[in-house]
Amino acid sequence: MTAPIIQFLGAADTVTGSRFLVSDGNYKVMIDCGMFQGEAEINERNSEKFPIDEASIDVILLSHAHLDHSGYIPALVKNGFKGKIFCTEYTAKIAEVILIDSAHLQMTKAKYEENKIKREADPEVIYNAQDVEKSLTHFNVIKVRERIEVLPNIFATFYLSGHILGSTYIVLEIAGKSLLFTGDLGRGNHPFLAGPDKPPTTHLDAVITESTYGDRTHDSPISDFGVEILAAIKRGGSILIPAFAVDRTEEILFELRKLVDAKVIPSLPIYIDSPMADKVIRHYREAITNATLDIRPEIAEEFKVIDPFDPGHLRAMTSTEESKLLNDITEQSVIVSASGMATGGRIVYHLENMLPDPKNTVILVGFQARGSRGLQLQQGAEKVRIHQSWVNVQAHIANVESFSVHADSNEIISWLKNLARPNEVFIVHGELEGQEALQKRIQTELGWKAIIPMLAKEYPIA
Ligand SMILES: [Zn+2]
Numbered sequence: 001m002t003a004p005i006i007q008f009l010g011a012a013d014t015v016t017g018s019r020f021l022v023s024d025g026n027y028k029v030m031i032d033c034g035m036f037q038g039e040a041e042i043n044e045r046n047s048e049k050f051p052i053d054e055a056s057i058d059v060i061l062l063s064h065a066h067l068d069h070s071g072y073i074p075a076l077v078k079n080g081f082k083g084k085i086f087c088t089e090y091t092a093k094i095a096e097v098i099l100i101d102s103a104h105l106q107m108t109k110a111k112y113e114e115n116k117i118k119r120e121a122d123p124e125v126i127y128n129a130q131d132v133e134k135s136l137t138h139f140n141v142i143k144v145r146e147r148i149e150v151l152p153n154i155f156a157t158f159y160l161s162g163h164i165l166g167s168t169y170i171v172l173e174i175a176g177k178s179l180l181f182t183g184d185l186g187r188g189n190h191p192f193l194a195g196p197d198k199p200p201t202t203h204l205d206a207v208i209t210e211s212t213y214g215d216r217t218h219d220s221p222i223s224d225f226g227v228e229i230l231a232a233i234k235r236g237g238s239i240l241i242p243a244f245a246v247d248r249t250e251e252i253l254f255e256l257r258k259l260v261d262a263k264v265i266p267s268l269p270i271y272i273d274s275p276m277a278d279k280v281i282r283h284y285r286e287a288i289t290n291a292t293l294d295i296r297p298e299i300a301e302e303f304k305v306i307d308p309f310d311p312g313h314l315r316a317m318t319s320t321e322e323s324k325l326l327n328d329i330t331e332q333s334v335i336v337s338a339s340g341m342a343t344g345g346r347i348v349y350h351l352e353n354m355l356p357d358p359k360n361t362v363i364l365v366g367f368q369a370r371g372s373r374g375l376q377l378q379q380g381a382e383k384v385r386i387h388q389s390w391v392n393v394q395a396h397i398a399n400v401e402s403f404s405v406h407a408d409s410n411e412i413i414s415w416l417k418n419l420a421r422p423n424e425v426f427i428v429h430g431e432l433e434g435q436e437a438l439q440k441r442i443q444t445e446l447g448w449k450a451i452i453p454m455l456a457k458e459y460p461i462a
Pocket of ligand 1: 064066163184
C-alpha cells in the first residue's frame with residue numbers, strides 16, 4: 001500500500017478557501033471545497049483555473065456550511081465533479097442557503113461590472129443558480145459519530161465540532177492511515193450548540209488543524225456585550241451590529257433575549273436585515289425544537305415552545321424596500337445585518353447612514369480580516385470609503401470579541417492534548433502570525449511535529 005498524499009489547495013497561506021485533497025493513488029478525496037474571501041487579490045483566486053481535473057475527484061467530505069468551506073462546490077460540479085458530497089443534515093440545509101446567496105451575489109456583481117464596462121457578453125460568474133441546484137443533488141446526509149465507507153475501503157467519521165449548526169470535524173481513514181481534519185473548531189462554550197466532541201483516542205497519523213485565532217486568547221466574558229449594549233442605549237442613538245448571517249446572528253439574538261429577560265436592557269425593536277440570516281434562523285429554531293444532537297439538551301428543553309431568539313420586538317426585513325425603511329426610523333433600535341466584516345451587503349448602507357451620528361453605536365462582534373472595512377473601523381479610522389465617497393466616523397465603535405465561534409490558541413492546544421500523539425500536525429486556516437504562533441505552541445508545549453504547509457505542495461503522510 002502506498003502512503004496517501006495530502007495537498008493543500010487553499011487555506012494554506014490564508015484563512016479562507018479550505019480545500020484539502022487526499023489521494024491514495026486510486027481515489028481522490030476532497031475535504032471541504034471553499035471559496036476564497038477577502039481582499040481583491042485573494043478573491044481573484046476563485047476565478048483561477050482549478051489546479052486539478054475536477055472530474056478526477058471522487059468524493060467530497062464537507063465539515064460545515066460556511067462559504068469558505070463549501071462555496072466552491074458548485075464550480076467543481078459545473079466543471080465535471082460527479083461524486084457524492086457527505087455532510088450532516090444541517091450542513092446540507094445551511095449550505096443550500098449559503099450557496100444560493102453566493103450565486104445571487106455573483107450575478108449581481110457581474111451585472112454591475114458588465115454595466116460599468118458596457119460589455120455585450122454574458123456576465124462572467126464562477127457559477128449560477130442552476131449550478132447550485134445541480135450541486136445540491138450530490139449531497140448525502142450522514143449521522144455524526146458513525147463510521148461510514150465513503151469509497152471502497154475508505155472510511156470517514158464525522159464528529160460535532162460546536163462551531164455552527166451542523167459543523168463537524170472529520171476523521172478520514174485511507175490507505176492504512178488515519179487523518180483528522182478539525183474543520184473549524186468551536187470553543188465548547190457556545191450558548192446553545194453542543195460540542196466539540198472529545199477527540200478520538202485512537203492512533204492518528206496526521207492532524208490538520210485550523211488556526212484562525214492561533215495567536216490570540218479570548219479572555220473576555222460574554223457579558224462584555226451587555227456592557228456595550230447598555231452604554232449604547234445610554235448614548236441615545238441606535239445600535240448597528242454587522243454580523244455573519246450564519247450563527248453569529250443567532251448568538252446575538254440569543255444574548256439580547258437573555259439581557260432583556262434579565263431586565264439588564266429594555267426591550268428595543270430589533271431588526272434582522274439579512275434575508276440569508278432570516279432563512280438560517282429558521283433552521284436553528286427547527287434544530288432546537290427537534291432537540292437534535294447539535295443542540296445542548298438543556299437548551300432544547302428550555303426552548304421547546306419559546307422562541308430563543310426573540311426578546312419581544314424582533315422583525316426580519318426581507319425585501320430591499322423593507323431594508324430601506326430602516327433609514328427613516330427615529331426610534332432607538334438595534335439593527336443586525338450582514339456582511340460581518342462590512343465588506344458588502346446591506347450593512348454598508350446602514351453604515352453610510354449611521355456612522356456620521358455620534359449618538360449611534362456600531363458593535364463589531366466578529367473576526368475582521370485584513371483589508372475589510374470592519375477592520376478599518378476596529379482600528380479607529382476617522383473616515384471610511386463607502387460608495388465612492390468618504391463617510392465620517394462619528395458613531396461610537398465598540399468591539400466585542402467574546403462571541404468568537406473559533407477556538408483560541410489555548411482552546412486548540414487543550415483540545416489537541418486529548419489526542420494520541422499524531423506523527424504530524426498541519427496548520428491551516430489562519431493568517432501567518434496565527435499559524436506561526438500555534439506552530440510554536442504545538443512544538444514546545446506538546447512536543448509534536450508541526451508544519452505550516454505550502455499551497456499546492458504534496459505531502460506524503462508518513
Ligand atoms: Zn466556519
